[in-house]
Amino acid sequence: MSALPAAAPAFDQAEAEAFADKTLSILNHGAIAAMIAIGHRSGLFDVLAGLPAATSATIANAAELDERYVREWLAVMVTGGIVTYAPKGRTYALPAEHAACLTRDGALGNLAVYGQFVALIGSLQDKILERLESGEGLHYHDYPHFHGMMAEDSGQTVTGQLFDTILPLVDGIAERLEAGIDVLDAGCGRGGALIAMATRYPNSRFVGYDLGEDAIRYAEGAARSAGLTNIRFEARDLTGYDERERFDFITTFDAVHDQKDPAGLVHGLFGALKPGGVYLMQDIGGSDHLENNLDFPLAAFLYAVSLTHCMPVSLGQGGAGLGTMWGWETAEAFLKDAGFVSVTCNRLPHDPMNVWFVSRKP
Numbered sequence: 498m499s500a501l502p503a504a505a506p507a508f509d510q511a512e513a514e515a516f517a518d519k520t521l522s523i524l525n526h527g528a529i530a531a532m533i534a535i536g537h538r539s540g541l542f543d544v545l546a547g548l549p550a551a552t553s554a555t556i557a558n559a560a561e562l563d564e565r566y567v568r569e570w571l572a573v574m575v576t577g578g579i580v581t582y583a584p585k586g587r588t589y590a591l592p593a594e595h596a597a598c599l600t601r602d603g604a605l606g607n608l609a610v611y612g613q614f615v616a617l618i619g620s621l622q623d624k625i626l627e628r629l630e631s632g633e634g635l636h637y638h639d640y641p642h643f644h645g646m647m648a649e650d651s652g653q654t655v656t657g658q659l660f661d662t663i664l665p666l667v668d669g670i671a672e673r674l675e676a677g678i679d680v681l682d683a684g685c686g687r688g689g690a691l692i693a694m695a696t697r698y699p700n701s702r703f704v705g706y707d708l709g710e711d712a713i714r715y716a717e718g719a720a721r722s723a724g725l726t727n728i729r730f731e732a733r734d735l736t737g738y739d740e741r742e743r744f745d746f747i748t749t750f751d752a753v754h755d756q757k758d759p760a761g762l763v764h765g766l767f768g769a770l771k772p773g774g775v776y777l778m779q780d781i782g783g784s785d786h787l788e789n790n791l792d793f794p795l796a797a798f799l800y801a802v803s804l805t806h807c808m809p810v811s812l813g814q815g816g817a818g819l820g821t822m823w824g825w826e827t828a829e830a831f832l833k834d835a836g837f838v839s840v841t842c843n844r845l846p847h848d849p850m851n852v853w854f855v856s857r858k859p
């Protein structure tokens with residue numbers, strides 16, 4: 498007897514309509530997110546936070562921007578539920594409770610920084626459509642303003658928490674830094690974290706490497722302005738990195754998964770540590786199994802960043818293209834394969850997207 502074809506599941510009209518509503522909401526919120534980037538980069542959120550309820554002309558004047566454009570941006574913010582509007586006096590206000598997560602000195606951090614990533618993702622549409630066909634990668638020069646965005650991100654999640662919550666993950670490191678040791682930050686970007694450590698620990702010596710020449714030039718300028726003499730930056734491709742037993746403490750902040758050869762870099766960093774040295778790695782804390790990431794904070798955002806940046810820049814260097822969600826399991830395996838011992842995986846409340854591995858060289 499031949500099996501009957503399985504009946505198609507009944508079409509659920511209510512479910513379809515609810516999903517259409519959800520899709521409309523996603524589109525509306527996506528547009529708001531991109532406009533949050535404009536509010537951040539133009540300084541409009543900071544200006545609004547410093548003003549009482551004001552007209553678009555007053556706001557534009559205070560921000561030194563064009564009133565017509567500002568008024569249209571304000572309309573997005575009002576309909577998006579971010580700014581309030583009083584029709585009588587045609588005034589706009591940013592409630593203090595909203596300014597707390599949208600301004601440069603917001604009490605809850607500045608989430609507007611991440612609007613820039615949404616805007617960047619959108620701007621890459623044409624390139625990703627081409628790559629979907631060709632499978633080719635992208636290069637750092639395809640991402641204008643990337644190092645600036647990253648510096649703002651790590652300025653909050655790394656540098657801002659370095660001394661209170663991050664370095665305390667590494668037993669005894671503050672004392673060793675005070676006494677004087679050699680430190681490397683690999684993939685240092687604009688170098689904010691390293692400059693903060695070099696300022697705090699004048700007896701230690703600090704080196705920062707990054708592929709990005711513009712990021713390194715920025716870091717050198719910032720170190721010069723701070724009057725530091727215990728820090729050096731170098732534009733350097735870390736592919737095949739092979740210095741031997743030079744450093745006591747090595748850090749990478751969100752700088753392994755998008756390398757050409759992440760496993761090779763972890764091996765290289767192991768070789769560059771002196772015996773007894775410590776490696777502190779911050780990297781994305783998602784799982785390498787998609788099904789484990791359904792409730793991971795900002796998972797869809799992170800996969801989108803992966804598709805448009807982390808995966809293609811690795812592929813563009815001829816690399817593995819592991820992607821942003823390479824998985825903490827992969828990171829742990831790379832650390833153990835490289836020879837690290839007492840590998841511990843930490844999560845910090847201020848940084849729900851990342852894990853912090855502390856690993857020692859025997």
Ligand SMILES: C[S@@+](CC[C@H](N)C(=O)[O-])C[C@H]1O[C@@H](n2cnc3c(N)ncnc32)[C@H](O)[C@@H]1O
Pocket residue numbers: 637647648651655683684685686687706707708709712733734735736749750751752755756757814
């Ligand atoms: C996501 S960013 C993080 C930057 C910095 N650690 C921070 O937290 O702001 C990753 C960094 O890795 C650097 N990078 C990527 N591939 C590299 C390579 N092959 N050699 C050296 N640096 C590389 C990039 O230029 C970029 O600055």
